[in-house]
Amino acid sequence: xxxxxKGWLMPGLSVLMMWGVAHGGWWMWAPWAFxxxxxxxxxxxxxxxxxxxxxxxxxxxxNLPLYTILPLLTVLNFMVLWMFSSGDMLGFGAWxxxxxxxxxxxARERTTHWGMWAGCIFSxxxxxxxxxxxxxxxxxxxxxxxxxLFMGRWMLAFTCxxxxxxxxxxxxxxxxxxxxxxxxxxxxxxxxxxxxxxxIMSYVHAYQLExxxxxxxxxxxxxxxxxxxxxxxxENLSLFxxxxxxxxxAGVGFWALLAFVGKQYLEITNYFEHYGLVRVPxxxxxxxxxxxxxxxxxxxxxxxLARHSHHHAQGEAPYWTLNAYPNAPMxxxxxxxxxxxxxxxxxxxxxxxxxxxxxxxxxxxxxxxRIAQQDSRDSGMKGLKIAQAKLA
Amino acid sequence: MFxxxxxxxxxxxxxxxxxxxxxxxxxxxxxxLQTALNHGLAFPHNCRVGGCGECKCKLVSGQVKExxxxxxxxxxxxxxxxxxxxxxxxxxxxxxxxVALRAGVTQHPxxxxxxxxxxxxxxxxxxxxxxxxxxxxxxxxxxxxxxxxIPDEVAGASARGRSYSFASSPRDEAPSSELDFYxxxxxxxxxxxxxxxxxxxxxxxxxxxxYGDFGLRPGHGPIVCIAGGSGLAPIKAMLEQAIADKQAxxxxxxxxxxxxxxxxxxxxxxxEIRRNWSGRFEFIPILSDEPADSAWPGRRGLIPxxxxxxxxxxxxxxxxxxxxxxxxxxxxxxVLTHHGLARxxxxxxxxxxxxxxxxxxxxxxxxx
Numbered sequence: 001x002x003x004x005x006k007g008w009l010m011p012g013l014s015v016l017m018m019w020g021v022a023h024g025g026w027w028m029w030a031p032w033a034f035x036x037x038x039x040x041x042x043x044x045x046x047x048x049x050x051x052x053x054x055x056x057x058x059x060x061x062x063n064l065p066l067y068t069i070l071p072l073l074t075v076l077n078f079m080v081l082w083m084f085s086s087g088d089m090l091g092f093g094a095w096x097x098x099x100x101x102x103x104x105x106x107a108r109e110r111t112t113h114w115g116m117w118a119g120c121i122f123s124x125x126x127x128x129x130x131x132x133x134x135x136x137x138x139x140x141x142x143x144x145x146x147x148x149l150f151m152g153r154w155m156l157a158f159t160c161x162x163x164x165x166x167x168x169x170x171x172x173x174x175x176x177x178x179x180x181x182x183x184x185x186x187x188x189x190x191x192x193x194x195x196x197x198x199x200i201m202s203y204v205h206a207y208q209l210e211x212x213x214x215x216x217x218x219x220x221x222x223x224x225x226x227x228x229x230x231x232x233x234x235e236n237l238s239l240f241x242x243x244x245x246x247x248x249x250a251g252v253g254f255w256a257l258l259a260f261v262g263k264q265y266l267e268i269t270n271y272f273e274h275y276g277l278v279r280v281p282x283x284x285x286x287x288x289x290x291x292x293x294x295x296x297x298x299x300x301x302x303x304x305l306a307r308h309s310h311h312h313a314q315g316e317a318p319y320w321t322l323n324a325y326p327n328a329p330m331x332x333x334x335x336x337x338x339x340x341x342x343x344x345x346x347x348x349x350x351x352x353x354x355x356x357x358x359x360x361x362x363x364x365x366x367x368x369x370r371i372a373q374q375d376s377r378d379s380g381m382k383g384l385k386i387a388q389a390k391l392a
Numbered sequence: 393m394f395x396x397x398x399x400x401x402x403x404x405x406x407x408x409x410x411x412x413x414x415x416x417x418x419x420x421x422x423x424x425l426q427t428a429l430n431h432g433l434a435f436p437h438n439c440r441v442g443g444c445g446e447c448k449c450k451l452v453s454g455q456v457k458e459x460x461x462x463x464x465x466x467x468x469x470x471x472x473x474x475x476x477x478x479x480x481x482x483x484x485x486x487x488x489x490x491v492a493l494r495a496g497v498t499q500h501p502x503x504x505x506x507x508x509x510x511x512x513x514x515x516x517x518x519x520x521x522x523x524x525x526x527x528x529x530x531x532x533x534x535x536x537x538x539x540x541x542i543p544d545e546v547a548g549a550s551a552r553g554r555s556y557s558f559a560s561s562p563r564d565e566a567p568s569s570e571l572d573f574y575x576x577x578x579x580x581x582x583x584x585x586x587x588x589x590x591x592x593x594x595x596x597x598x599x600x601x602x603y604g605d606f607g608l609r610p611g612h613g614p615i616v617c618i619a620g621g622s623g624l625a626p627i628k629a630m631l632e633q634a635i636a637d638k639q640a641x642x643x644x645x646x647x648x649x650x651x652x653x654x655x656x657x658x659x660x661x662x663x664e665i666r667r668n669w670s671g672r673f674e675f676i677p678i679l680s681d682e683p684a685d686s687a688w689p690g691r692r693g694l695i696p697x698x699x700x701x702x703x704x705x706x707x708x709x710x711x712x713x714x715x716x717x718x719x720x721x722x723x724x725x726x727v728l729t730h731h732g733l734a735r736x737x738x739x740x741x742x743x744x745x746x747x748x749x750x751x752x753x754x755x756x757x758x759x760x
Contacts, residue, residue, distance in 0.1 A: 052730060143442070144459030144480075170464040174443045209464060216468035284444075287708050287732035313734055315441045316459070325732040327705055362705045 003054045007065035007320070009301045010131055014072040017127045021080060021120060024107025029119030032126060036336065042297030043334030049296045050324040062320050063148075066303070069135045070151050073128060073158055077239075077258075080124050083108045084117070084254050085247035117254075125261030128158040133266045134302050138319055140165035153232055157239055159262035162232025163206035171205050173315045177279035177289040187276040187356065187372075188379030190345035195267040265339065272331065272338045272348075273308055276356050276379075278364070278371040287313050287328045288363040291355075294324050295334030306335055329359050353383040360386040405454075406486040409433065410493070418483045424449075424456065425478035429736070433605065434493055440479045440736060447478040447491075454487030500531040504600040510570065512591050515657035518577040519622055520588065521559070524597065525570055534561040534633035535607030535626045535741070538571070541598035542583050554583045555603070557626035557715070557741065561633035574658070576622040606715065606741040608634050613709045614643035614672075618695055618724055620716025621655070624648060626741055627715055628661055635668045643672040645702065645710075649695045649720060651681040653688060676702060696723035700731060708732035714740035 013035070020031035056062060082092050083104060093104045111117065132155040139152030149165070156162045168183070175181035182201035185194045210229035211221040219226040224234065243255035272291060279289050287309035293299065298306035303319040309328035310317065331338055332351045342348050360372050369391055376384040407418035407427050418427040425447050428435035437447040442460035451474045459480040466475050478489070505528035513521045532538075537557040559572040577584045608615075608630050619627045627646070634640050646665075650656050656677055666673045678691045678698055691698055703710060712728055714721050721740050729735055 052726075143461060144457070169460075170443075173441070213461070213463045216463055216466075216471055284734075286734075309732060313732070315443070323730055323732070325708075325730075327700075327707060327731050365709075 003056065004058070004061045006300050007062050007303070010135065010303065011065050011068045011072060013301065014069065014076060014127060014131055017123060018072075018076050018079065021076070021083075021123060022102050022104060022107055023110075024083065024104075025110035025112075025116055026119065027107075028111065028116050028123060031123040032119060035123075035126060035130075039297045039301065039336040040334070042300075043295035043337055046296035048294040049299050050294050050326045053321050053323060056320055059318075062318070066135050066139055066148075067151055069131050070155055073132050073155065076124060076127060077158060079104070080120055080258075081243055081246045081251060081255070083111065083120075084251060089246050121254075121258050121261050125159075125258055126265055128258070128262035129265030129269075130302060132156060132158040132262065133161065133164070134305055136165070137168065137305070138303050141169060141315055142318075143169060153228070154235060157232070157235040158259070159266060160236045160239075160256075160259035161263055161266065162235050163203050163229060164266075165232065166209055166229060167202045167206035169315070170209050171202070173285070173312065175281070176285055176312055177274055177277045178281045180281065181274075183270045184274040185271045185276065186379070187375045187384070188349075188381045191268060191271050191342045191348070192345070194271050195264060198267055198270055199263065268339045268342045269305075269335065271342055272352075275352055276372075276375070277329070277359065278368050278375060280365075280367050280371070285312050287325050288359070289313075290328070291331045292325055292328040293331045293334055293338075294326065295331075295337075298335035299324075302335060329355065329363055331355070349381060353381065357383075357385050360384075366391075405483040407483060408486075408488040409435075410490055418487065420483055422482070423459075423479050424476075424481050424483065424487065424489065427483075428478065431605075434609070435478060435491065436493070437479060437736070442477050442480040445477065448475050449478050449489045449491035450474060451476045451481075452488040452490055455484040456481035456487060457484050500533065500536075500602050502600060502602070503528055503530045504598070505530060506596050507571065507599055509591055509593050509595045509597065511593055512587065515574065516655050519655075519657055520575050520577075522556075522573040522575050522587070522591075523570060524573070524599070526599070530571070530601060532558055532562060532602035533607055534558065534629035536602035536604045537606075537626065537741075538573075538599045538601030539603060540583065541600075542586075554581075557604075557606070558602070558629050559625035561629050561636055572625075574622045574625040604741065606630070606713070606739060608639065608713070609711060609739065611711050612642065613711060614645070614706065616645045616647065616703060616710045616712050618647045618649070618712065618714040618716070618720075620649040620695070620720040623714075623716030623741070624658055625715075627713060628658060628665070630713065631665050631669070635665065640669045641671045644669055645674045645676065647695055647698075647702070648675070648677045649716065650677065650679055652679055653682060653686070655679075694723070695720060696727045699724060699727050703731075708734075710737065712738045712740075714738070 016034070017031040020034065021028055023030070078092070082089055088094055096102055096104050136152040136155035139148040139155070142148040153162050153165050156164050172181055172183045177184050182198050182205055206229060207221065210227055214221050214223070214226055217226070221227050222230055224230050240252055240255055243251040247254065274290055277289055277291070279285065290308040290312045292309040293306040295306065304322040305311065307322040307324060309325045310322045332355055333341060341351060360369060364372055369386060373386050373389065373391060376387040402419050402421040404417050404419050406415055407424060408415045409428060414433065416427055416431045418424065422430070425435055425437050425440065435447065442462070442465065445465045448466060448470065456476060458476065459482070460477070462477050462480065463471055465477070478491070505526045507524040507526040510523040510525055515521050535557070537555050539555045542554070556573040556575055559574045563570070575584060575587060577588050606626050617627045617631065631644070631646070646662065648656065662675055666675060676691060678693065678695050679688060680692070680694055682688045682692055700707065707728065708731060710733060712733060714724055725738055725740070728738055
């Protein structure tokens with residue numbers, strides 16, 4: 001049975017998160033600090049998880065934790081909006097006090113400083129990203145299953161990012177590691193440059209993909225019955241409307257900040273997952289076109305997202321079938337470690353330069369080395385050996 | 393009437409590709425592409441996830457369940473003409489599709505003929521080289537196999553046929569006047585006991601063929617060939633064919649697994665391939681039961697455990713061709729996929745345990 005447990009780490013994390021935030025005050029930082037400590041420790045101190053995927057008989061038990069994320073996120077986000085508002089929307093506070101025994105009114109009273117709300121935004125934004133985006137990512141890959149797509153897209157709405165469901169599957173997976181992909185970071189690009197380009201261009205690209213597709217069918221991208229792009233935007237907006245009704249314009253601003261922070265967690269992940277990697281457009285995507293990580297926490301909590309090399313080589317494979325690929329290009333740290341490192345561009349470049357040198361030397365094909373050489377010369381980065389190398 | 397509720401295997405339909413001659417049984421759980429590949433058809437494909445459009449084909453009749461929205465990829469024209477993506481379509485009825493199959497793959501007619509034994513020469517203590525002259529012309533592609541009927545004088549009522557791969561490439565464009573097979577003695581096996589004890593030049597055998605679609609696929613990357621025991625036959629034929637077709641530029645690693653030095657054979661033929669192979673060539677015999685104190689300088693142990701060290705970091709860039717006993721193939725496929733080699737780049741020809749029938753199919757991905 002224990003092999004089924006790993007899917008439940010994420011729902012467990014959501015419940016812990018709720019419990020922490022429900023205390024209000026400076027406690028709102030606690031979930032963030034907790035996740036950072038536990039996650040980083042698991043990545044640093046646990047042995048690398050290169051285990052082969054076990055054989056499972058019961059796919060339902062593996063899918064169920066994915067589906068639980070949406071109600072959990074809904075409750076968590078409703079709760080923080082409730083705390084941010086005044087009054088007792090839907091009698092939620094009274095109900096929780098009577099039935100769960102947690103006094104949200106007192107927690108609200110305790111939250112008096114803007115720094116406390118910042119903790120709330122960092123904590124809940126992180127949960128919306130690792131819970132909503134990672135799970136939504138897994139589900140929106142299942143393009144043949146309308147229920148999974150529906151659940152996944154709503155999970156993405158918590159970071160105002162429903163267009164990810166289109167761009168990621170039909171754009172990013174096709175164009176990964178080529179200049180045409182907005183979600184592949186270029187050599188020398190800092191996270192801060194990348195996130196602006198990626199956020200805007202991913203959205204534009206989703207619009208273009210959907211518009212081109214519907215044009216073939218003679219339909220408009222503004223037709224909500226035909227266009228998942230428009231429906232997704234309506235879902236994004238509807239959460240802002242909920243925030244408005246709960247807490248007025250301040251609530252809208254609060255929600256915008258929360259969605260923004262959540263989205264940034266995703267963009268950092270996008271940033272390091274393919275940083276500086278190149279591929280000849282049109283050639284098959286191979287394991288070497290993603291940075292892989294077998295750090296224990298990253299791979300087990302994030303639904304094997306860290307087994308990214310396999311994910312990109314075989315996008316339709318569900319999370320429990322992904323392999324570790326110990327010979328794939330490896331990130332120098334786990335996902336949460338990389339997330340913090342990417343915020344400090346000089347440190348990130350310092351760590352990734354040897355990794356890129358190794359990639360150029362051991363993983364790249366001859367044609368990719370030529371592209372990598374040009375990219376490295378254009379990058380302005382020092383220490384990339386291929387920039388000066390004589391290529392055959 | 394409760395069959396539907398208690399049925400253990402998914403329903404199956406008929407998949408017809410281009411003409412009634414290419415009709416296959418298709419499971420409702422396998423994509424049309426997977427079914428075609430399982431039956432050894434060179435169906436064009438690349439990404440297998442509905443991203444590249446390489447496997448697009450025209451749905452002439454029947455119903456399919458589509459796993460991705462093809463309208464992101466196909467043109468308005470193709471959508472109007474009812475094109476689908478084979479890798480993203482599961483059959484929901486009998487299905488008929490049209491597709492341009494890879495050029496250069498010839499479909500040989502199935503021939504049943506008598507063949508005269510030219511010679512039975514020992515290669516090792518338990519492998520013989522059988523040469524046959526078929527009476528009717530028989531064309532085949534390197535990698536394919538023939539089915540033997542057991543001679544009447546030795547066959548019991550329940551005896552089944554045996555299948556063996558052609559051990560050399562077709563001599564030329566003309567139907568081969570001579571066929572080679574490498575045959576290992578199976579203790580207690582009716583056919584091989586007869587072959588080793590009584591068969592003599594001039595005797596007649598019934599055989600039919602060709603079957604199967606094991607053989608070199610197009611590509612530019614390096615190749616690793618893994619042969620266990622008499623599994624060398626189709627691999628040797630395939631490599632000779634590549635040389636004859638001037639397709640021998642790709643880097644090649646040939647692994648030959650045997651128990652001990654006395655079980656190695658056809659080393660001259662392998663050396664001939666080495667001399668004619670224009671790309672990088674590496675031949676590595678690996679012995680599993682060689683006495684520990686022998687002078688054998690080469691590798692020992694099982695092929696799967698040696699694989700990562702031999703292929704190194706570029707393992708995942710290879711195309712792999714395997715022929716040999718099922719445990720060896722299963723273990724090698726596990727190691728290769730664990731190190732990142734895509735399953736659709738692995739091709740094997742597996743001896744089935746009981747009948748030694750050769751059965752070619754592609755590695756299927758096992759989802760739950």
